[in-house]
Amino acid sequence: METVLEVRDIVTRFHADVVHDGVSFTVQRGEVLALIGGSGTGKSVLLKEMIGLLRPTAGSVRLLGADVWQADEEQMNGLRRRFGMLFQDGALFSSLTVAENIAVPFREHTDLPEALIAPLVGFKLSLVGLDPDTGRKTPAELSGGMRKRVALARALALEPEILFLDEPTSGLDPIGARAFDKLVRALSDSLGLTVFMVTHDLDTLLSIIDRTIALSKGKVIADGPIAEVMKSEHPWIQEYFSARAPHEEGTR
Amino acid sequence: MAGAPRWIAPALEDGANVLYLQGRWRLPHVPGIAAEIDALRLAGDHCVLDGSRLEELDTAAGFLLLRRLAALGCVSGTVEVRDMADGHARLLTLVRERMATPSVAAPSGRHALLQRLGRATVRLGRILRAQVAFLGEVGLELAALVRRPRLFRFKETVSQFEVVTLDAIPIVALVTFLIGVVFAYLLGVQAQRFGATIFVVDGVGIAICRELSPILVAVIVAGRSGAAFTAQIGSMKVQEETDAIRTLGLSTIQVLVVPRLVAIMAGLPLLVFVGDLAGIAGGILIGAAQLDISPSAFIARLHTVLPMTAFVVGVAKAPVFAAFIALIACRMGLSVARDARSVGEHTTSTVVQSIVWVIVLDAAFAVALQRLGV
Numbered sequence: 175m176e177t178v179l180e181v182r183d184i185v186t187r188f189h190a191d192v193v194h195d196g197v198s199f200t201v202q203r204g205e206v207l208a209l210i211g212g213s214g215t216g217k218s219v220l221l222k223e224m225i226g227l228l229r230p231t232a233g234s235v236r237l238l239g240a241d242v243w244q245a246d247e248e249q250m251n252g253l254r255r256r257f258g259m260l261f262q263d264g265a266l267f268s269s270l271t272v273a274e275n276i277a278v279p280f281r282e283h284t285d286l287p288e289a290l291i292a293p294l295v296g297f298k299l300s301l302v303g304l305d306p307d308t309g310r311k312t313p314a315e316l317s318g319g320m321r322k323r324v325a326l327a328r329a330l331a332l333e334p335e336i337l338f339l340d341e342p343t344s345g346l347d348p349i350g351a352r353a354f355d356k357l358v359r360a361l362s363d364s365l366g367l368t369v370f371m372v373t374h375d376l377d378t379l380l381s382i383i384d385r386t387i388a389l390s391k392g393k394v395i396a397d398g399p400i401a402e403v404m405k406s407e408h409p410w411i412q413e414y415f416s417a418r419a420p421h422e423e424g425t426r
Numbered sequence: 427m428a429g430a431p432r433w434i435a436p437a438l439e440d441g442a443n444v445l446y447l448q449g450r451w452r453l454p455h456v457p458g459i460a461a462e463i464d465a466l467r468l469a470g471d472h473c474v475l476d477g478s479r480l481e482e483l484d485t486a487a488g489f490l491l492l493r494r495l496a497a498l499g500c501v502s503g504t505v506e507v508r509d510m511a512d513g514h515a516r517l518l519t520l521v522r523e524r525m526a527t528p529s530v531a532a533p534s535g536r537h538a539l540l541q542r543l544g545r546a547t548v549r550l551g552r553i554l555r556a557q558v559a560f561l562g563e564v565g566l567e568l569a570a571l572v573r574r575p576r577l578f579r580f581k582e583t584v585s586q587f588e589v590v591t592l593d594a595i596p597i598v599a600l601v602t603f604l605i606g607v608v609f610a611y612l613l614g615v616q617a618q619r620f621g622a623t624i625f626v627v628d629g630v631g632i633a634i635c636r637e638l639s640p641i642l643v644a645v646i647v648a649g650r651s652g653a654a655f656t657a658q659i660g661s662m663k664v665q666e667e668t669d670a671i672r673t674l675g676l677s678t679i680q681v682l683v684v685p686r687l688v689a690i691m692a693g694l695p696l697l698v699f700v701g702d703l704a705g706i707a708g709g710i711l712i713g714a715a716q717l718d719i720s721p722s723a724f725i726a727r728l729h730t731v732l733p734m735t736a737f738v739v740g741v742a743k744a745p746v747f748a749a750f751i752a753l754i755a756c757r758m759g760l761s762v763a764r765d766a767r768s769v770g771e772h773t774t775s776t777v778v779q780s781i782v783w784v785i786v787l788d789a790a791f792a793v794a795l796q797r798l799g800v
Contacts, residue, residue, distance in 0.1 A: 268765035269766075294486055297521075314764050314765040314768070332453060333453050
């Protein structure tokens with residue numbers, strides 16, 4: 175197994191607030207991994223630190239063999255072509271149409287001629303389950319779920335090896351959320367994609383995730399398959415899963 | 427294509443087309459791969475994809491291959507896959523399942539001149555109509571305020587007044603002072619030729635008080651506060667704050683528009699007064715430095731030649747300008763669509779519309795007052 179992501183002793187402080195106090199874990203190629211934790215435990219912050227958007231106070235991140243915070247701009251650009259990121263609300267460029275949004279990575283990072291970009295954009299849309307005609311719309315005309323799918327298509331444009339997702343199913347209805355889960359899993363299975371997601375969605379955790387990392391009070395408190403994590407004695411984890419338990423038993 | 431094919435080696439084996447895919451079929455190589463794919467010819471509509479020499483494959487390359495094969499008549503039933511790594515075969519299956527009829531999603535191009543003219547005209551008509559409707563709405567809310575004065579948001583109005591008026595004093599004073607300096611200097615150069623430098627006082631006093639100060643102040647406030655109103659209200663609209671206001675049973679006009687309208691209508695005349703003082707101060711400076719008019723002589727002359735009406739006309743125009751700026755800015759803010767680009771467009775539009783209206787109104791005032799003999 176090849177390690178594609180290695181987070182070592184990350185410490186993050188905002189003024190007096192200690193967000194992360196020595197967070198470490200590794201991710202192997204092809205894993206679908208979830209990061210869970212209560213609100214304000216710095217999950218999104220950690221995600222930003224892993225992709226080079228926010229510098230941690232201390233510690234290192236090795237992504238696809240390169241140290242994110244030691245790499246120069248050229249190396250970093252090489253890296254950026256090899257991972258995709260789905261932001262929480264999609265972060266589509268509102269001045270561009272959907273098709274132009276997806277075409278941005280092609281235009282900026284490849285020499286593909288326009289004649290190839292148009293059909294590839296259409297294909298990426300159908301890959302995430304959208305009608306290629308959606309390409310003509312502007313992001314403002316889309317529903318939340320569609321926006322996330324378009325953002326996923328954009329994140330997948332350059333055929334990334336790792337996909338980072340920030341709460342991919344939040345704000346989606348259960349049907350849309352499960353469809354999104356299935357899509358991510360299918361892409362991971364057939365493309366060999368490594369997926370690292372921050373999520374609160376227990377259904378996602380229970381259905382498509384290989385491994386779960388739980389974060390609490392700035393530390394990793396559990397790391398393993400969901401069944402193992404659920405057995406943890408840690409009070410936060412107990413509470414997290416028991417909040418759901420009665421309903422869970424009722425439906426099964 | 428010269429030389430041996432680099433990506434696809436076609437062969438005929440037992441009467442069947444066999445395509446040996448070779449090398450790393452990844453996005454950076456797609457232009458070359460696409461060229462070979464497009465040159466592909468098949469005998470019949472059956473083909474076998476041999477993956478024994480294939481090192482890597484991604485969805486873009488897979489999609490282009492399957493699309494070309496489909497165009498040549500090979501669809502899922504007639505394409506066979508052999509000796510292919512599991513991952514690659516799964517990828518091709520996924521691509522085939524997800525492949526829709528590819529329609530070109532090109533950006534919605536440019537419009538012809540006449541079409542654009544028509545669209546712009548219709549849009550202008552819509553803006554004017556919406557503006558009138560908005561004016562009516564605000565009028566109704568103001569009438570409601572007369573019946574129930576408790577609805578008036580005093581705190582919000584005062585805080586808007588502070589931002590719109592007090593915070594604008596330095597920039598207003600600076601700009602009108604400099605215009606006073608420039609105006610007095612230019613006038614002085616002309617007047618000196620006739621030895622009539624004292625008339626510079628008349629010119630500066632009347633021009634600043636009646637025209638220059640109101641116009642400049644209105645333009646500054648349109649750029650400063652008008653833009654801010656649109657951007658603030660527009661962002662609130664994007665964040666659904668305006669919906670929240672309405673859901674709480676409040677009126678967006680009462681909460682957002684009226685305080686701004688009142689603050690700017692009360693503030694602009696005061697700013698015009700500040701502008702008058704600063705502009706005249708600029709005139710005094712040039713008078714003393716260049717034209718041998720001492721400050722006391724300047725002020726004494728001003729007392730006799732500056733009619734009260736010039737000052738009153740200038741200050742009285744201000745609330746009218748203010749009302750237009752506030753109404754345009756607030757309406758543009760409330761009509762923002764839910765995206766960032768729209769906030770920018772509407773803010774620009776507010777500044778342009780307000781400045782144009784200020785100048786149009788000023789011209790109307792000049793003509794009307796002339797006719798009335800004021």
